[in-house]
Amino acid sequence: MTRTAAFLAAAGLFVAQPVLNGPALAQTDYPSRPIEMIVTFGPGGGADLMGRQLARLLTNELGVSIPVSNVAGASGNAGLTRLATSAPDGYTIGTLIALTVSSWAGGLGDVSPEDFHVVAVVQSSPGFIFVPAASPHQTAEALFDHARENPGALRVATSGYGTMDDVTLQLLAQAGIEMTNVPFEAPSERYAAPLGGHSDAIYEEPGDVAQFIEAGQLVPVVVFAAERHPDFPDVPTAAELGLDIAELDIFRSIAVPAGTPDEIVARLEEAVVTAVASDEWQAFCQQTYTCIEPVTGEAAQEMVTGFHDLIARQLQN
Amino acid sequence: MGTFELLAGGLQNAFALGAFLTIVIGLMVGVIAGALPGISFVNAMAIALPFTYVMTPTQAMLFLGGIYVGGVFGGSISSIMINVPGTPASLPACWDGYPMTRRGEVRRAISIAVTASATGGLASALLLTFGAAPFASFALRFSQPEFFAATVLGLISVIAIAKDRPAVSLLSMLLGIVVGTVGVDSTYGVPRFTFGVPALQSGIDFTVVMIGLFAVSEVIDLLATNRDLRPKKTAGQGLPIRFRDIWDIRGAIARGAGLGCIIGVVPGAGATPAAVIAYGIERQASPRGREFGTGVESGLAAPEAAKNATTGAAMIPLLTLGIPGSAATAIMLAAMMLHGVNPGPMLFLTDPTMIYTIFVAMIVANLLMIGAGIGVAQFFSTLMRTPPAVLAAFIVVLSVVGAYGVRNNIFDVYVCLAFGVLGWVMKRTGFPSAPLVLGVILGPLAERYFMTSLASSGGDWTVFFTRPISGTILLLAFLFAVWSLYPSIKGALANFRASREAEHGSRN
Numbered sequence: 173m174t175r176t177a178a179f180l181a182a183a184g185l186f187v188a189q190p191v192l193n194g195p196a197l198a199q200t201d202y203p204s205r206p207i208e209m210i211v212t213f214g215p216g217g218g219a220d221l222m223g224r225q226l227a228r229l230l231t232n233e234l235g236v237s238i239p240v241s242n243v244a245g246a247s248g249n250a251g252l253t254r255l256a257t258s259a260p261d262g263y264t265i266g267t268l269i270a271l272t273v274s275s276w277a278g279g280l281g282d283v284s285p286e287d288f289h290v291v292a293v294v295q296s297s298p299g300f301i302f303v304p305a306a307s308p309h310q311t312a313e314a315l316f317d318h319a320r321e322n323p324g325a326l327r328v329a330t331s332g333y334g335t336m337d338d339v340t341l342q343l344l345a346q347a348g349i350e351m352t353n354v355p356f357e358a359p360s361e362r363y364a365a366p367l368g369g370h371s372d373a374i375y376e377e378p379g380d381v382a383q384f385i386e387a388g389q390l391v392p393v394v395v396f397a398a399e400r401h402p403d404f405p406d407v408p409t410a411a412e413l414g415l416d417i418a419e420l421d422i423f424r425s426i427a428v429p430a431g432t433p434d435e436i437v438a439r440l441e442e443a444v445v446t447a448v449a450s451d452e453w454q455a456f457c458q459q460t461y462t463c464i465e466p467v468t469g470e471a472a473q474e475m476v477t478g479f480h481d482l483i484a485r486q487l488q489n
Numbered sequence: 490m491g492t493f494e495l496l497a498g499g500l501q502n503a504f505a506l507g508a509f510l511t512i513v514i515g516l517m518v519g520v521i522a523g524a525l526p527g528i529s530f531v532n533a534m535a536i537a538l539p540f541t542y543v544m545t546p547t548q549a550m551l552f553l554g555g556i557y558v559g560g561v562f563g564g565s566i567s568s569i570m571i572n573v574p575g576t577p578a579s580l581p582a583c584w585d586g587y588p589m590t591r592r593g594e595v596r597r598a599i600s601i602a603v604t605a606s607a608t609g610g611l612a613s614a615l616l617l618t619f620g621a622a623p624f625a626s627f628a629l630r631f632s633q634p635e636f637f638a639a640t641v642l643g644l645i646s647v648i649a650i651a652k653d654r655p656a657v658s659l660l661s662m663l664l665g666i667v668v669g670t671v672g673v674d675s676t677y678g679v680p681r682f683t684f685g686v687p688a689l690q691s692g693i694d695f696t697v698v699m700i701g702l703f704a705v706s707e708v709i710d711l712l713a714t715n716r717d718l719r720p721k722k723t724a725g726q727g728l729p730i731r732f733r734d735i736w737d738i739r740g741a742i743a744r745g746a747g748l749g750c751i752i753g754v755v756p757g758a759g760a761t762p763a764a765v766i767a768y769g770i771e772r773q774a775s776p777r778g779r780e781f782g783t784g785v786e787s788g789l790a791a792p793e794a795a796k797n798a799t800t801g802a803a804m805i806p807l808l809t810l811g812i813p814g815s816a817a818t819a820i821m822l823a824a825m826m827l828h829g830v831n832p833g834p835m836l837f838l839t840d841p842t843m844i845y846t847i848f849v850a851m852i853v854a855n856l857l858m859i860g861a862g863i864g865v866a867q868f869f870s871t872l873m874r875t876p877p878a879v880l881a882a883f884i885v886v887l888s889v890v891g892a893y894g895v896r897n898n899i900f901d902v903y904v905c906l907a908f909g910v911l912g913w914v915m916k917r918t919g920f921p922s923a924p925l926v927l928g929v930i931l932g933p934l935a936e937r938y939f940m941t942s943l944a945s946s947g948g949d950w951t952v953f954f955t956r957p958i959s960g961t962i963l964l965l966a967f968l969f970a971v972w973s974l975y976p977s978i979k980g981a982l983a984n985f986r987a988s989r990e991a992e993h994g995s996r997n
Binding site for chain 2: 214215216217220221224225228239240241242243244245246247249250253254275278279280281282324327332333334352353354355356357358360361363364365367368369370371382383384386387389455456459
């Protein structure tokens with residue numbers, strides 16, 4: 173019901189586009205006042221770090237200040253509802269990340285991919301399975317063999333049910349590798365679980381557990397991507413192990429409400445692409461293993477929609 | 490390098506003029522923000538985060554650490570002076586601190602609170618400095634069943650803090666747990682009690698409930714009763730504090746500090762449960778337990794020591810494991826990551842100087858806090874001479890800003906105002922509101938830990954009893970409940986026996 177209403181509103185904005193474009197065309201001086209950056213999670217997480225870094229670098233590019241507000245709640249949906257209902261004038265931008273998109277497929281939130289214009293996907297990382305250093309299964313083969321022989325005995329710490337973590341485990345189970353999903357809402361507790369020996373493995377992107385990888389406390393055993401990760405050349409892909417699990421990359425993007433005039437989106441896009449090319453950003457994304465060539469325009473929008481459809485399809489099975 | 494060489498280096502760095510000033514400024518910002526009703530130290534740290542961009546990573550940590558230490562104490566200033574907790578963790582300071590103010594002993598109450606807080610904070614800063622590594626591995630032994638057991642202990646302590654009607658307190662707490670279930674459940678992502686309102690999907694934040702129930706309701710009460718806040722003796726005077734006074738409550742401070750260190754080191758719990766549990770335990774342990782709530786010194790000191798003892802302890806998992814256990818330490822993590830520093834075991838190898846500078850800064854901050862606390866308290870004492878109408882307006886503005894600031898969400902402001910009205914009705918009818926807030930804080934935590942424990946054990950609920958740490962905590966919780974209810978049980982038994990005997994007597 174609310175979703176239909178939101179869709180109608182979005183459609184309405186599309187129809188109204190030519191009218192809105194009229195005054196917007198004259199607005200060539202964008203941006204002329206501060207832009208609000210809505211970070212859809214609380215301080216300290218991956219989305220927060222991305223939003224703050226980008227806000228800082230965009231300030232140089234756009235010449236206006238970009239204050240960050242953390243609007244946390246409901247897997248990022250509280251902030252996105254706020255973003256979707258803001259004026260589509262480019263003065264409100266926000267973070268849109270894979271976890272929130274997967275939550276829509278589970279029925280959460282009252283927005284859909286059509287409510288947003290994705291400016292650019294700036295960070296992305298494939299998911300890995302890590303095992304603690306003390307684990308008896310130090311390779312994916314050993315881990316998966318154990319899971320095949322003892323279905324459900326191995327416990328994998330994840331970010332929750334209905335997420336890309338869950339979908340990955342479901343796909344593994346369909347291939348005969350059944351492991352128990354142990355959902356941890358709080359990231360700190362999720363990382364503590366394998367370190368303290370309370371779970372046998374953890375599904376995560378490498379950037380969020382970088383300090384544990386460097387210290388040798390967590391060992392990556394498999395990457396769910398088409399190709400091996402350049403930073404982890406020794407870690408086999410799922411495909412090499414005969415499993416067709418990829419395209420569930422954990423991405424982070426910057427979005428504006430649907431109906432934002434094209435030239436404003438283009439200005440933002442240009443600024444984001446320049447910011448992402450800066451040394452500062454490159455150092456940041458290398459530290460978090462999330463460097464990608466920014467995905468913009470239609471491709472960015474398709475990435476979000478495609479991810480949403482994939483998760484929705486898998487959850488229905 | 491040996492520990493002491495590193496400490497000496499840290500000492501030198503922390504006392505460099507720039508670093509020292511950063512600590513002092515952080516501390517002052519923290520105490521003031523904490524003391525303002527509605528603005529919590531977490532708010533203040535989030536607002537301060539952008540200012541740390543221009544600092545060095547170490548300086549950023551000193552600044553945020555100062556705000557953290559000062560803010561956790563600062564909340565008690567308004568608890569004691571105007572019965573409005575500045576932060577959730579300062580709730581217990583209202584119970585025995587405000588009655589002291591009403592007796593005209595405001596200065597004494599503040600001195601006791603600041604001394605207890607600083608002692609607790611210092612104890613945990615020393616623990617952080619010398620015991621970080623072993624305590625970090627101790628924290629890792631806690632898993633979801635243990636967290637669940639600890640949360641149950643927190644919920645049980647509500648019975649202990651209930652003055653004389655455990656059943657009513659229990660009802661209030663259950664109401665709080667129901668409020669805590671509103672929103673998207675954390676396990677399956679199912680919206681509960683949202684009635685189709687999207688804003689309710691984010692749930693009801695306990696800080697917002699707390700501001701409503703205690704700050705807004707106090708304003709309504711203040712205006713409705715036209716009460717004068719001026720204590721019998723003029724503010725700023727009161728009884729001076731003597732060393733003897735502190736020495737007499739050394740047991741309470743030690744118990745509170747110990748408890749706070751243990752609770753703080755475990756990720757997830759934090760200052761509020763520590764303060765409440767400490768109050769509950771102190772009420773049982775103190776020979777003056779029955780007088781608690783009327784302005785007993787040890788009832789003020791124990792929770793004060795406990796909540797500040799969580800500050801240093803909470804930084805142990807952050808610095809040694811890279812795991813932030815609370816909202817405040819998550820902000821510190823963000824500050825470090827934004828500077829390209831990954832906290833965790835590697836940091837001890839790559840940059841031990843930074844770690845030891847932070848250690849020394851935490852010790853220094855707790856020592857300086859005594860001065861900062863008393864200074865700010867002096868300034869705030871003018872609040873009590875302010876006409877109630879002016880003060881009320883001031884509190885309402887801060888409450889609205891604070892409720893909005895929790896998540897930058899206007900809906901939270903409406904929730905806060907609604908709880909303000911509810912809180913006033915509860916106050917008028919004598920229905921306790923503190924257990925409700927604890928229900929909102931601990932209910933969702935208990936649920937989350939319970940569900941994750943079951944997911945991990947494959948639905949086997951005996952894990953709570955068979956795991957040694959979890960089983961022990963649950964046993965302690967049970968004994969604590971029996972111990973707290975003992976007077977009521979004894980009373981009921983005596984009544985029963987008396988009625989039996991009366992029956993007997995009438996038959997003869």
